[in-house]
Amino acid sequence: MNQLAIHNPATGALITEVPADDAASVAAKSQQARAAQARWAGLPLAERKACITRFRAAIVAELEPLAAIMTRETGKPIRMSRNELNGLLGRIDFFLTEVDGSTATQTVFNEGGMTEQIEHTPLGVVANISAWNYPWFVGGNVFIPALLTGNAVLYKPSEYATLTGLAIARLLHAAGVPQDVFVPLIGGGAVGAALLAQKIDGLFFTGSYATGARIAQAMGPRLVKLQLELGGKDPTYVCEDAHPQTAAESLADGAMYNTGQSCCSVERIYVHETIYEAFVAAFVATVKTFQVGDPMLDSTYIGAITRAPQLDVLDAQVADALAKGATLLMGGKRGAGPGNWYEPTVFSHVNHGMELMREESFGPLIGIQKVSGDAEAVKLMNDTRYGLTAGVFSPDAARAKALLAQVNAGSVYWNCCDRVSPRLPWSGHGDSGVGLTLSTYGIQTFTRPKAWHLRQG
Numbered sequence: 001m002n003q004l005a006i007h008n009p010a011t012g013a014l015i016t017e018v019p020a021d022d023a024a025s026v027a028a029k030s031q032q033a034r035a036a037q038a039r040w041a042g043l044p045l046a047e048r049k050a051c052i053t054r055f056r057a058a059i060v061a062e063l064e065p066l067a068a069i070m071t072r073e074t075g076k077p078i079r080m081s082r083n084e085l086n087g088l089l090g091r092i093d094f095f096l097t098e099v100d101g102s103t104a105t106q107t108v109f110n111e112g113g114m115t116e117q118i119e120h121t122p123l124g125v126v127a128n129i130s131a132w133n134y135p136w137f138v139g140g141n142v143f144i145p146a147l148l149t150g151n152a153v154l155y156k157p158s159e160y161a162t163l164t165g166l167a168i169a170r171l172l173h174a175a176g177v178p179q180d181v182f183v184p185l186i187g188g189g190a191v192g193a194a195l196l197a198q199k200i201d202g203l204f205f206t207g208s209y210a211t212g213a214r215i216a217q218a219m220g221p222r223l224v225k226l227q228l229e230l231g232g233k234d235p236t237y238v239c240e241d242a243h244p245q246t247a248a249e250s251l252a253d254g255a256m257y258n259t260g261q262s263c264c265s266v267e268r269i270y271v272h273e274t275i276y277e278a279f280v281a282a283f284v285a286t287v288k289t290f291q292v293g294d295p296m297l298d299s300t301y302i303g304a305i306t307r308a309p310q311l312d313v314l315d316a317q318v319a320d321a322l323a324k325g326a327t328l329l330m331g332g333k334r335g336a337g338p339g340n341w342y343e344p345t346v347f348s349h350v351n352h353g354m355e356l357m358r359e360e361s362f363g364p365l366i367g368i369q370k371v372s373g374d375a376e377a378v379k380l381m382n383d384t385r386y387g388l389t390a391g392v393f394s395p396d397a398a399r400a401k402a403l404l405a406q407v408n409a410g411s412v413y414w415n416c417c418d419r420v421s422p423r424l425p426w427s428g429h430g431d432s433g434v435g436l437t438l439s440t441y442g443i444q445t446f447t448r449p450k451a452w453h454l455r456q457g
Contacts, residue, residue, distance in 0.1 A: 004187055006162055009075040010295050010304040012338040018162060020187040023194040026154075029183045030198040033125050033152040036180040041122045041150030045103070047176075048148050049096055054175035056092045059085060062171070068296070069163050074132055075304030075340065077295045080258055088136045092144060094422035095443065099148045102443040115454040120447035122150035123225060124201035129192055129215075130165070131206040132158035132306055133261045138229070139168060141426070141437040142204045147177060149446045151202075156185040156195055158207075160306050200224060202446070206263075209360075209431045227435030227445065231360045232388030232428065233267045236417055237377040237403065238279055239394035240272035247393040248282035254417035256290055256344055259303050260364040263432075264389045266417050268357050269368045270377045276370045280348050283368065284329050287344050292335065305340040305363055314342050314363045317356040321367065326350045331364070352383055360386070374399075378406050387429025391417045410436075 002020040007013065021029070040048070059066065067081035076084075102120075109116035126146045130139040135157060143153045157165025169184040185191050196203070196218050202225040205215055212228040219226050236254070238247045254266035271279045295303035305311055311334055318332050326347040335341025342363055350357055350367035357367050371377045381390055391413035392400040404412040410427035413419060420426060420438070427436035436442055 002187065004159060004162060006073055008072050008339070009160075009306050009308070010339045010341075012340075015072060015163070018166070018186060021185050021191050021194070022187075023190075023197075026185055026191060026194040027198065029180075029185065030125070030154060030195075030200070032180040033154055033183050034199065036178055037122070037125055037150075037152035040147075040152060040178065040181045043150075045100065045148070048150070049099065051172070051176040052092060052096060052144060052148060055172050055177070056089060056096075058171040058175060059088065062167075066164075066167055069167055070135065070161070071295045071303075073163050074135070074161055074306045075295050076133075076258060076306075077297075077300045077303040079298055079300075080303075084134055084136050088140050091137070091140055091422040091438075095144050095148060098440050099145070099443055102440040103149055103447060113456040115452075115456075117452040117454065119450040119452060120149070120444060121450050123446055123448060124151060125154065125199070126151045126202045126204060126446065127154045127156070127195050127198070127200045129156045129195065129203070129205045129207070130158060130161075132160035133258060133263070135161035135164040136168070137420075138206045139165070141442065142206075143168075143172075143182065145443045146204075146446045147172075147182065149443065151446055152181045152183070154183050154185060154195060154198070154200065156187075156192055159186075159188045162186055203227070204435075204437075205229070212433060227437075228433040229263070229426070229435070229437065230428065230431060230433040231362070231386060232263050232265075232432050233358065233360055233384050233386045234264055234389040234391075234409075234417075235268045235270060235381040235384070235407075236266050236391035236393065236413075237371070237374075237381060238269065238271045238275070239374070239392065239396070239399070240274045241395055242275070242393040243395075244275045244278040245282045248279050249286050250393075250415075251417060252283050252286040252290075255366040256287060256302060256364050257418060259305060259342075260366075261306060261362055262418060264411070264418050264420065265362075266391070267361055267366065269366065270371045270380055271368060272377075273370050273372055276368075280329070280368055284346055287330065287346055290344060292341070292344070302344055302364055305342055308340045310363055311340055311342060314345070314361065314365055317354075317359070317361055317365060318345060320355045321347050321350060324351075324354050326354060326356075326367065352380065358384065374403060378403060381407050385431045388432040389413065389417075391415075 331343035331345030390409040
């Protein structure tokens with residue numbers, strides 16, 4: 001049997017090896033899920049909700065060891081692993097509260113003996129290729145509403161978050177979800193490719209644009225529901241009436257949280273020229289307080305880079321910025337010692353001729369650009385192929401809303417950043433992907449609307 005090696009990105013040490021799937025096992029598990037799905041969908045919704053409620057309780061009971069597993073295999077600081085698990089509880093509560101109303105059959109017309117209704121039926125067998133940076137959040141946005149609405153789930157965790165994926169499966173099965181209804185598929189790209197070859201009714205992927213584009217090309221001719229949650233190059237504009245210190249503290253956290261490895265991390269900042277120097281000084285001072293170190297320590301804020309190849313991306317963006325005249329204020333190189341480390345890195349006097357202002361960094365790297373006013377800021381914010389999130393800092397609500405209305409982004413922020421709510425849809429424009437998760441729309445996305453025309457005889 002194939003084996004998948006799991007390494008600690010903070011040390012480079014081997015954690016363990018686990019059995020991995022191959023094309024034959026993926027095909028067999030897919031067939032089992034297909035056979036089991038109808039029985040799962042046939043259960044009363046209350047029974048499916050009871051399973052997810054027990055799953056939630058198990059997370060609470062095992063929160064510390066689950067956080068430790070995630071930190072060891074991803075390099076995420078332990079306090080951020082705890083935050084992710086605690087934050088997931090609210091998302092589960094939202095799905096449990098809203099699933100009844102979101103999927104109830106609606107009577108939209110009843111007159112003259114004719115009744116028209118909309119029924120929400122499960123998609124069927126859903127494939128979920130998930131991410132490593134927030135494996136509980138990103139996975140839970142898919143598999144929880146998918147299971148609640150009666151789907152079977154073929155779940156491929158990232159190979160960089162495999163142990164977390166196996167823990168998710170263990171807890172779901174112990175909570176009463178049948179093993180052939182939630183099916184983990186373990187491995188790397190070859191397992192993902194084998195999953196794409198199966199007869200599935202929906203594919204939900206979170207990851208890079210490059211991989212998402214390949215998946216879209218492969219799945220397009222099959223006309224299967226396809227949802228792609230891809231990257232971002234998320235901008236924020238700090239107006240001249242904003243408080244430089246307050247904005248800098250918020251945006252430093254937004255840029256560096258989870259070591260900058262978030263789809264909605266602040267990745268480029270535009271600051272009005274009249275407060276530019278004050279903002280930059282406050283930003284650098286804030287980042288210098290972020291402790292880099294052992295991810296298992298509560299005091300650590302900056303952890304390891306999960307994927308070693310990303311270090312090359314960061315090196316290249318730094319070299320490009322320096323070659324084109326940017327000012328390096330701090331960081332700019334890999335950390336010492338074993339493991340995947342990169343210093344928190346801040347550039348000023350950047351421009352859109354530099355890669356760090358155009359391509360996703362996905363690490364603790366940020367560029368801060370001076371702008372002359374609102375028009376230039378909006379133009380630069382929209383000068384991107386991505387469109388996930390964008391923000392404005394200003395005490396003037398009307399001004400901020402007017403600016404954000406002009407920005408192409410699925411989520412916009414006024415005086416905040418790097419925030420996700422279960423009550424709001426998570427979606428993007430352009431190369432940030434297609435489809436959505438979260439909100440009541442993110443429950444209905446796992447169903448097909450079936451139209452009923454009923455005439456009394």
